[in-house]
Amino acid sequence: MARTKNPAARSLLIERAAQMLRSREPVTLRSLVAGTGVSTMAVYTYFGGMDGVWKAVRQEGFSRLAVRLATVTVSADAVRDLTALGSAYLSNALDNPDLYRVMFDATFDLEDSHAADQSLHHLVRAAERARDSGRFRGDVDPLELATQSWTIGHGLASLVATGPLPRQMLAHGVPLLTALFVSAGDDPGRCRSSVEQGWNLPSSPPCDDAPGEKA
Incomplete structure (x- = not known):
C-alpha cells in the first residue's frame, strides 16, 4: 500500500533547509533530516531528491510573498497601495529571512515560475492605476516603475532582513x-x-x- 504523504513533514524539511543555509551549515541528505525524526527516504518521497528540495524552498518563499501581497487592500489612493505592497514585501522578508535569502538564488528553478511573476504583477497593477488616475505621467511604464519599486524594497530587505543594517534603516x-x-x-x-x-x-x-532565533 502506498504511504500517505504528510504535508507537515514536507514543510518541516523546507524550513530546516532554509535555516541551515542561513547559518551556512552544509546541507546534505543526512544533515537535512538529522534531529527531525524524518527519514532520508522522505526527501525522495516529497521532493524526488535534493534538487527538488531547493526548488521547493524557493517556491515556498514566493508562495508566502504572494499570500502577503494579497492581504493589501485596494483603496482609492493607488500611490498609497503601491507603497503598501512594498511595505508588505519587506514585512514578508522580515518574517521569513531564511526563505527570503533563498528566493533569489537562481541556481535552481522554481516549481511554478508563475507565482514569482504574480508578485511583480501586484505592483504593476497598482502603478497602472496610479498612472490612469493622473498621479503619474501618461508616458510612465508601469512595469518599469514597479520594477524600480521592487528594487528599492529588495535592497532594503537584503540590507536589513538578511544583512548588517538595523531595522530602523527601513525608514x-x-x-x-x-x-x-x-x-x-x-x-x-x-x-x-x-x-x-x-x-x-x-x-x-x-x-x-537574536536574529533568526525562534521562541
Whole structure:
C-alpha cells in the first residue's frame, strides 16, 4: 500500500533547509533530516531528491510573498497601495529571512515560475492605476516603475532582513519611494502623504532577541 504523504513533514524539511543555509551549515541528505525524526527516504518521497528540495524552498518563499501581497487592500489612493505592497514585501522578508535569502538564488528553478511573476504583477497593477488616475505621467511604464519599486524594497530587505543594517534603516523607504514617485509625475506633498500612509512596517523586535532565533 502506498504511504500517505504528510504535508507537515514536507514543510518541516523546507524550513530546516532554509535555516541551515542561513547559518551556512552544509546541507546534505543526512544533515537535512538529522534531529527531525524524518527519514532520508522522505526527501525522495516529497521532493524526488535534493534538487527538488531547493526548488521547493524557493517556491515556498514566493508562495508566502504572494499570500502577503494579497492581504493589501485596494483603496482609492493607488500611490498609497503601491507603497503598501512594498511595505508588505519587506514585512514578508522580515518574517521569513531564511526563505527570503533563498528566493533569489537562481541556481535552481522554481516549481511554478508563475507565482514569482504574480508578485511583480501586484505592483504593476497598482502603478497602472496610479498612472490612469493622473498621479503619474501618461508616458510612465508601469512595469518599469514597479520594477524600480521592487528594487528599492529588495535592497532594503537584503540590507536589513538578511544583512548588517538595523531595522530602523527601513525608514529610508519613505524618502526613496517618494523621490521615485515624484520623478514619475506625482505632486511632492500629496505623494509624501500617500507614501507615509502606505508605509506600515512592524516595529523592531526586543533587543534581546537574536536574529533568526525562534521562541
